[in-house]
Amino acid sequence: MPPPTRLLQPFKVPIKLLMGPGPSNMREGVRAALNAPLLGHLHTEFTDIMDDVKSGLQYLFQTNNSLTFAVSGTGHAGMECALMNLLERDETLLVVQNGIWGLRVADLAKRLDLQVKVLNAEVGKAASLEEFSQAIDDFKPKVAFVCHGESSTGVMHPLDGFGDVCHKNGTLLLVDTVASIGGAPFHADKLGVDCVYAATQKVLNAPPGLSPISFSEMALNKIKQRKTRVPSFYFDALELGNYWGCFDEPRRYHHTGIISLVYALREALVGIAQEGLNECVARHQQNAKILYSALDEVGLKPFVEDPALRLPCLTTIAVPPNIQPKEVIDHLMAQKIEVSGGLGPTFGKVWRIGTFGINSDRDKILEVILALDEAIKSASGLADKKTAARI
Amino acid sequence: MPPPTRLLQPFKVPIKLLMGPGPSNMREGVRAALNAPLLGHLHTEFTDIMDDVKSGLQYLFQTNNSLTFAVSGTGHAGMECALMNLLERDETLLVVQNGIWGLRVADLAKRLDLQVKVLNAEVGKAASLEEFSQAIDDFKPKVAFVCHGESSTGVMHPLDGFGDVCHKNGTLLLVDTVASIGGAPFHADKLGVDCVYAATQKVLNAPPGLSPISFSEMALNKIKQRKTRVPSFYFDALELGNYWGCFDEPRRYHHTGIISLVYALREALVGIAQEGLNECVARHQQNAKILYSALDEVGLKPFVEDPALRLPCLTTIAVPPNIQPKEVIDHLMAQKIEVSGGLGPTFGKVWRIGTFGINSDRDKILEVILALDEAIKSASGLADKKTAARI
Structure with a gap:
């Protein structure tokens, strides 16, 4: 079987102004970081960079959560990591659905044999705290999902009070900030968010391929008390937390981190830290x-x-x-x-x-x-x- | 909450000669490709690059399989994609276990509620065709897993005849070539391999973060006849196959491809094609x-x-x-x-x-x-x- 001839033609990439819903254009420093030579995924110089990323992500999410890291995949991978870890089969998930991301989460939840309850909000609008509170009362879900930045509708969903309502009912609050983080006000700890995930190719101006994520103590406790194992090894938050040095224990080999993109994410976070x-x-x-x-x-x-x-x-x-x-x-x-x-x-x-x-x-x-x-x-x-x- | 001071210190990466089990050092052309500006994940210029990668991977695996693409994650992601798609709960997987990767696959399979049967080979050795044939007879598995390049032991597992034994029994043959592809003889179609996955950071000299994968017609038919949905959206091979243009249908948005790494993989495949x-x-x-x-x-x-x-x-x-x-x-x-x-x-x-x-x-x-x-x-x-x- 011969090599494909088309592959041997020159590689050309035009420069475009990317002002759609992402990816955005790369920051220059991020491009330079991508170019750095590879290190091993457990070399000290690399785990130091991972530590920097971790602290940068805590700042980005405004959280003290120790279990904060980047999933080795795109924003969708963060979504899967969140759902797979926070919930076990037949547990109930409440989805606030006001665009594509609620639909996507509901679809994924069904694949995972979760019980899905939906609170519909009108397209271009958001669910009120009252509606949310009522749905929590009605369904007593283990986890409630809200998309903070609905990239399909352009809505920034208000979250004030949502955490309190959840915690009064023993519910964990899961928030998607893929399209909002760094570009809209968000304070995970103040809002009482138990799990938040994001992506690198929006406000961070890094290439796609990593999904920043953070779990609260309450979320971590729920994960530790699971009766069944997480139906994925790649997305197992406790294993990933170990690799990212989130616990007081030596790092074990879990998977080969996406080294170049971790460099890029570090540099993207430097951009956020420098600007504030x-x-x-x-x-x-x-x-x-x-x-x-x-x-x-x-x-x-x-x-x-x-x-x-x-x-x-x-x-x-x-x-x-x-x-x-x-x-x-x-x-x-x-x-x-x-x-x-x-x-x-x-x-x-x-x-x-x-x-x-x-x-x-x-x-x-x-x-x-x-x-x-x-x-x-x-x-x-x-x-x-x-x-x-x-x- | 203030920005972390450590993040603001300069970013330095030493140059090392990476002659461990991977990642390997990057090829110069691959580094240059990483640096190319981002495109949108559905822009024609990018889907053309995806097509080049697809044909390069068919050459690399020596297969005409249409369902050939790269999973947006590391080699482990390829493993999860293979198992999650090829098998449904309670179906039987035979694992040829002669090192860490058989253990890892068995662990993942248990998380997915599969029935796992193990054929143990001595460390540093391989299972014989007779042993394999006997195990297929005994367990009648839906899928049999063999690691072609066992990076924990350094064994290249012989595969001659394994495909025939599988197909006589209606079993699909799944092979891990993460550590072997391009560096050891492997011909998916000739060997009768139904699913093969690999990684980019070994012989390909690209950064980690994508997992090349290919499914045979027989594997595709099994996937199409599933009674339950794949317990992941991110790893759903039919959705991924659509995004990678593997079927005769328009591409739909599935996830934001890892654009920079796809550039890098294309360039890595050019290296293989140029050398032969x-x-x-x-x-x-x-x-x-x-x-x-x-x-x-x-x-x-x-x-x-x-x-x-x-x-x-x-x-x-x-x-x-x-x-x-x-x-x-x-x-x-x-x-x-x-x-x-x-x-x-x-x-x-x-x-x-x-x-x-x-x-x-x-x-x-x-x-x-x-x-x-x-x-x-x-x-x-x-x-x-x-x-x-x-x-």
Whole structure:
């Protein structure tokens, strides 16, 4: 069997402005870190880097949780790690469902033979504390899931009081911050979050491939008291916690850590630490306002009506009537600018603009909105022509 | 909560010669590929790169299997993907156990509530075709697992005839080639292998983080006929196969591929294609002979006695009497040379030298063996002194 000829053709990667829902563009320091030579996954120099990452993640999540590390996989891997460890077969999970991520978690939970209860929130809106409290009362779940930054709808789900409601009922609060962490206010310990996971390719401006995660003491206790084993070795939080030096015990070989991406994540966390987390979040909020103003100037509207529910680092824009959103996206992509369409419940209804990390930048935002406006006008003209042709 | 001060200290990574069981050093082209700007995980330029990787992996595994791709995780992720897809709860898995990987697979299988049957082979040896055939007859497993390159013992497990025995009994043959692929002869289709997985950080000289995998038509049919869903979304082979363009259908968003590592894997596969797979394997075999000669010259012996069972890209060396293997390893590590100790059944009994890809090189091998010899003499002197002090 001969080598494939196409593989021998040159490798070319164009430079694009990635302002969709992620991945975002890499920070320069992150690119440099990727280039560092490999170390062994248990060499002291590498476990020191893992320690730095761990403390950086505690800062990012604003938590003192000892069991804080990065899963060797993308954000989805963090989701699986959370569910597989926190729950055992036939236990009940409450899913607050207001977009694609609630659906995804519910699907995964069913694969794991969990009992799934759903609290539906309207698309573009959030569940109220009262509704959440009622659902906790009704279902007495072991774990409740909320997606903090719903990247399919652009909603930043409020979490104030959710932890208290959970803990009064012996429920653990699990939160997805893949699209929000670093770009929206989030304080795991203050909010009483028992497990939070994220991803590296959004506000952190690192490549995808690691999923930061953190478990509270209460979550850790539940894991330690499992009657059945975690149905995965790769995602076993106690084994991973040992490898990441989270417990007072020598590290054992578990798996070969994704070394280059751990370097990149460290450098991404340096970026957050140097700017300051609060300052970073405030910048995303300020630039989101610039984005809203720019939208207003070109006659477009955010899809999420309540400004308090808008995710500062990912904005959904209502597609005007008679416009094919994909034509606009293709027009922008031809200029090497990525803006994305809707997903799941927002499919065909919105465009999504990510302003993650270094892409939360006034100039880039204005460039994208101008290009979007032009693309809409072009698509609109095209639509008119097509209609004309049909008449 | 303030940013951690340690994170703000400079990031330094020493250059080491990585001649343990992996990761190996990166190929220069692979490092350059890591540095390429990010693309979106569904952009045409990226899915074209995925197609190149797919055809490169078919060449690497020597298979025409359409369902061939890379799992977004390390070699362990490939193992989990294989087991979770190929088997359903209470089905029987036969594990040929001759080192750590059989143990690991058996552990994972128990977590998944599979029925596990074990065929034990002596450490440093392999199961015979007769023993394997008998075990298949006895247990009638749905899947039989064999580790082709046992990195804990240095054994290359023969597979001739194993596929036929399996298929006569309706059993699928699952093979781990993490430590062997590209460095030892392997032809998935000729051998009748139904599922094979590997890793990127050994012969391929890419960073860890992706696990190449391939499923035969028979394996795919079994997956399609499952009565229960795969207990993972992240590892669902049909979903992954769609994302990797393995079926005649449009790609759907499944997860955010590990873009930078896919670039790196493509470049690693270019290296294999340019050299030629057979030539690459032959080079590993020739250099292994140089390694055996060098060992002989300094009075050391391979742990695997039968030359036909030795893995050409990973050699285990018997630790001489009265030597503490770890002292020797530390001595080498101080010179930035990695040689590893035993693992599992070989713990304390062997050193392991990996000669993977670019590290399968006469000069590097001679450098390592000379340094090893010197370190043993030094440790031996130390041992004598310690004994003297006790007398």
